[in-house]
Amino acid sequence: MTAYDAIVLAGGAAKRLGGADKPAVRVGGRPLLDRVLAACPDAGTTVVVGDRRPTARAVTWAREVPAGGGPLAALGAGVRHTSAERVLVLSADLPFLGADTVAALLAASAREGVEGALCSDEDGRDQPLVAVYRGEPLRRELACLAAEHGGLAGLPLRLLTRELTLCRVAAGPLASFDCDTWEDIASARARIREHGTVLDEWITAVKEELGIDLDVDTGLLLDLARDAAHGVARPAAPLTTFLVGYAAAKASGEGGGPEAVAEAARRATALALRWADENGTP
Incomplete structure (x- = not known):
């Protein structure tokens, strides 16, 4: 630049x-x-x-x-x-x-x-x-x-x-x-409330409000929220994404990092899928 x-x-x-x-x-x-x-x-x-x-x-x-x-x-x-x-x-x-x-x-x-x-x-x-x-x-x-x-x-x-x-x-x-x-x-x-842009606008606003300078894969987090909601229970979605953020910050120091978020999200997604697989299994 x-x-x-x-x-x-x-x-x-x-x-x-x-x-x-x-x-x-x-x-x-x-x-x-x-x-x-x-x-x-x-x-x-x-x-x-x-x-x-x-x-x-x-x-x-x-x-x-x-x-x-x-x-x-x-x-x-x-x-x-x-x-x-x-x-x-x-x-x-x-x-x-x-x-x-x-x-x-x-x-x-x-x-x-x-x-x-x-x-x-x-x-x-x-x-x-x-x-x-x-x-x-x-x-x-x-x-x-x-x-x-x-x-x-x-x-x-x-x-x-x-x-x-x-x-x-x-x-x-x-x-x-x-x-x-x-x-x-x-x-x-x-x-900014149109379907194609509202999530990006909202995430940008939240990061600025909280003083967070971190680029993460929002699609990965949305997939995690979906899997937690469907495989466990609807209230599990926001709680799981919060815990992923907390784990990422703890793993990589203050502020975390995109790699730590992605790793925590992958592990939580795998857990949600394992949980879902047990439904109806003796």
């Missing part, structure tokens, strides 16, 4: 949300801001431009002057705290942004002859707040704009992007989905 810093713009009046604190609005039980921060955990420095609030991981705080001065002023405030060759720039209202999109932007920004890469949505519209910019050209153009206009407050982002040589990365259908209205929030909340 290319070294990079990240700037997340979390200010703004959120007028279409009735002035609500948009970065703190929850989707899938997690604030929008934390969902965005989860997409760039390996950033060298992560700067959040906006009012201070609790976050799932440590960040550097900054504020544009004047407050509410718009995205370019916020970007100018955030970039002062960065030093990496590349700067990831995101808005704080992207519930479905993933690390895969960040990686694609970083890779595209490394191409020869470009000064950055930004997402292009399904309709071909540029998304300058889902982008990676090379640090030196970004700082140069921000300084030029500030000098030309007497500051950055109130200036549109297109004044920056039109001066940079940027390539486009076609985002997935949801990567650049942002939440500007309560209808958008409702849509995002409904999407």
